[in-house]
Amino acid sequence: MSFAVPLALAWLAWAIPIVVFYILKVRLRQAPVSTTIFWRQIYDEKRPRSLWQHLRHLLSLLAQLLLLLLLVFALAEPFFTSEILQARRIVLVVDNSASMKATDVKPSRLEAAKAAGRDVISGLRFRDEMAIIAAGAQPRVVCGLSGHERTLRDSLAGIEPSDGPTQVAAAVELGRRLLADAKHGKVIVLSDGCFPESEKYATSETTEDDANNVELRTVGTRVGNVGLTNFQVRRSLSDPIGYEILSTVTNASDEEVKCRVEIDLNDNPVDVIPLTLTPGQTWSKTIEKTSVDGGRLIARVKHDDALPTDNSAVAILPKREMQHVVLVSEGNVFLQQALKANALVDLKVVNAIPEKYEAGTLYVFHRLTPEKLPSTAAMFIDPISGAGAWQVGEALENPIVTKQDTDSPLMRHVRLDNVLLPEAHKITPPPGAHALATAISGDPLFFSFEPEGRKTLVLTVNLDKGDLTFRTAFPIMVTNALGWFAGQSGDLRESLASGAVTEVDLPAATAAMPAASFALQSPAGQKKPLPPGVAKATIGPLDEVGVWQVVRAADETADAKKKKSAKEAGNAEPPVLELACNLSNNHETDLRVPEPLLKADVASLASTGWFTRPIWFYLIALATLFAAVEWYLYQRRWIS
């Protein structure tokens, strides 16, 4: 046995005054009495017990000396060398993924795991150290290696459930790094086993000296569950107001399940689909709908099960904006009808070049060309002059399209190689122009360029001749062009799976709103500032299902206060960006604890028997006992 603080043994010197006082015997208080006849009767009767009375004083001295000895030993903090050699390092990995919110074990699997964790903490010996890792969407060290029980308990209690997927493997790896080369290291995983590598941990052999020792303790049962494992929406590529919904429902149970999927857009019913799912079946369907409006599309599976998190999913449907188009033409029915056919187009036809151009309006010039480019987006069809930007040359007879940019959104679903184009004009495009369709001679027939940020399209083909207007490619070309001008590149705002990390574009900085003032707001309303002064920000992992928003961060300036008051008045500023986040994870939806894990017996965990406290603790306990004995003896002298 050794002592951590051997200097404390000097306190044993207190034994000297105790013994001296005992030997000297403190002069007794004198009590004068008028007669001792009554006292003699009392004490002469008890004479047979006088030996005990003498012994009682000796016992009292011994109790005092023992009390001192124990206290001094406790102060010196004795320890056995074996304690240090046998000290263990344990990493407790607590799975707080979405499946741990299941309520098949009351109150939840996570709480059951925490209870098991508390048992493990109780089983820690003195000098053992433990770290706690939460294996949610992103493994996180909740508490570093510590032997302080209360700290460990508080850290364990502070683990909140998340909606993210299990990251047990990464957490175990992190735990192993924490263990480093500890001789008696162990990783204890508290999980429901609903992750791919679970059976590997269950079958791993455990040895005391293996630093990579991993024990898995499962919580939960083989309860069935039905959940939405995928839910996406996107705008139709061909229909300007159409959209398509992809929903996938998985029956992760051993029984047939009847349920219903309800889909709402901004709380307006979109569709209701009754389902009968066989055990293990995954139902998937794409639904086409139309709506100009955008908003939150929410799907709900009406089924009572242990995990409500995956019973609903959300997707963001981009809103379609009306597009103001002015057709400047002396008349072309095909072009006019192609523009008019688009439900999002507010078309106005004029036959003369306007004197002023309205911002935000698309001007389509057919055979009429202004002297210079308009100050807004414009499309030129069969231009007769260069508008100060390009040069119009001689006519091209029967140009054949031999090359077209199929990657451009402007040429999506468009093929011009077999279209008869009897007449076109040879045009020398401005520098920086992007050719979309090129004739065999190398002359561009369809090209785009963006002078000073203004989108401009030029089609050199004479629409009145040839069969372009009779081809289906023509309205598609027009639709593609309208979409390109409208800038509807965000037709698909993918719903992210929980735990995902994504990159978002932030609005450019303006004088009124610096780029620094953006924040990411969780579905629960918690805000986290985004890095200042960047055009793109990486956000995630998203560990909560629902709609995440990129909002302008509030500050305490006068301007911000003004906005705040406007928000309180109901004119809340819309978010900059919305991101849908769903569980969308088959492993998390499948709550059935694997059979081998249910049978695995790892109840021992870190239990070590009775003596888990440091030696000084037991010394103090013994000292308390001797103090009680001395108190009893003292009371015997006084109260009997």
Add this chain to the structure above:
Amino acid sequence: MPLFGSDFLKKLEYLSIVSRRVFRGSLLAQRRTMQFGSGIEFADHREYSAGDDLRYLDWNVYARHGELLLKRFQEEEDLHVYFLLDCSVSMGFGTPAKFDLARQLTAALAYIALADMDRISICAFADRVMTDFPLTRGKARILPLLGFLENLELAGSDTDLTMAAQEFARRKQRTGLVVLVSDLFSPSGFETGLDLLRHRRYEPHVIQLHDPKEARPDFLGDIELYDVENLSARKVTVTEKNLRTYRRLFDEHQQAVGTYCRNYSMGCTQATTEAKFDDLVLRMMRTAGAVE
């Protein structure tokens, strides 16, 4: 503060007046003796026998019944009152000391007796008779008596009532009332001494004094009991249980004194040092009146 100041003397006078008005003839003096003699108060008749004084023949009875009966009269004589005052060291215990109260009581009762023309004597004792105030009579003797009491000091070792009673009874003196003023903390007991006085035809009256702390001591733990009489010391551990036993033994001793006096028709007054001497005298007077 002097033991017998002017206030004390005023109280003595007051007590004397009260005793004459209310308890005349019933306390100490003017008591009828048990002897028959030439008094004026008729006692009873007895058979005439030859040689009797014919003056006491009851002629009325003879005229009526023809029997010769002699009238007997109770002889009146002055009473001898002896005060046996305990002056052992234990009497110095208490606040105020028992001895002070004992002396005041003795002085008061002696004054009442002297005022009634009785003869009084004071005998101070401890383990034996220590000193005496000789038999005296007349109210004028009160001041020497007070001086005697004032100069009396605590003496002796253990109280020995038996020895003192023996010494007192051996004296050639008339019997009479013996007022014993003591705490009766005698290791040899109090009964033998009182028996001795009774057997010698004295009429003992016991005044037992004690201090409240003697009845209810308040010390606990390891202490050294110091006997103020014999100067012996004893190291003991006083517990609550011991205290309870002590109180029981003390109370039993007090009851034993009372029971003894009742059994032998002796007057008994038990008081603590908290009592005033004049209140105590009045209490004794009332008790005597009730008996009468």
